[in-house]
Amino acid sequence: MGCDDPTMLVSTEWLAAHLKDPDLRVLDASWYLPGAGRNPRAEYDAAHIPGARFFDIDEIADLRSDMPHMAPPVEKFIARMRAMGVGDGHHVVVYDGAGIYSAPRVWWTFRLMGKTDVAVLDGGLPKWQSEGRAVENTPPVMRDRHMTVQRQAQLVKDVTEVAAASKLGDHAILDARSPGRFAGTEPEPRPGIRGGHIPGARNVHYETLLNPDGTMKSPDSLRTVFAAAGVDLSKPAITFCGTGVTAAIINLALERIGHRDHALYDGSWTEWGMYGDLPVATGGA
Known part of the structure; x- marks a missing residue:
């Protein structure tokens, strides 16, 4: 399949062909908004791709922060991956139960830790199951594996860096939320968070990057989406959403079109929208 890149995005055909490779590790990174009424761990226990481990985005995080699922400290990431039998020399494929939704967050987390041998399953579990491929309900046998991490600090931005980028206009700031939340016309799902967006940001709703079947659009189609949103791809990019x-x-889509200079604002709108001294823009881009 043309989409297969083991450092980015692989097809269900690719995964099926490599599923029994001894150094392949598959992670179920399903996560949903609280209002979705879905329990990702329970769904994993009921049916997952054979051999998959469950990656808990809310737990493999910096629980010292009052922000939800901030990137985990290096030591915690290493400890959790070792216990899951994921380590040096492994090729990791991450999927989720929505198609492409939360899996790229874990792909980005691995990249943040200096691990580039990681890809997202294009179309995720829904595509896998729609093709009649095997699932199981038993957990895999896990043996500790040593992991070496070199954190790539340039891949994550904090609120101070984003505020400077917004003021200077030297980055493309890209908001993955819905047009209504971007404009401030749709309420935020978390109480106490202001509506609107970071001044200077462009709205690239994550759904516009995906095909109806939950797979990611082709590089040419992605470029068209970015152009339509008014994104200046000559600038380094910073992405954000709700959490x-x-x-x-968006980071995965940028990587897919060869735009390598991108980072993620980890606090995202939950942090920015909480602080009254930070400027907020409303309306369309």
């Missing part, structure tokens, strides 16, 4: 999950879909 830093769907923002990573």
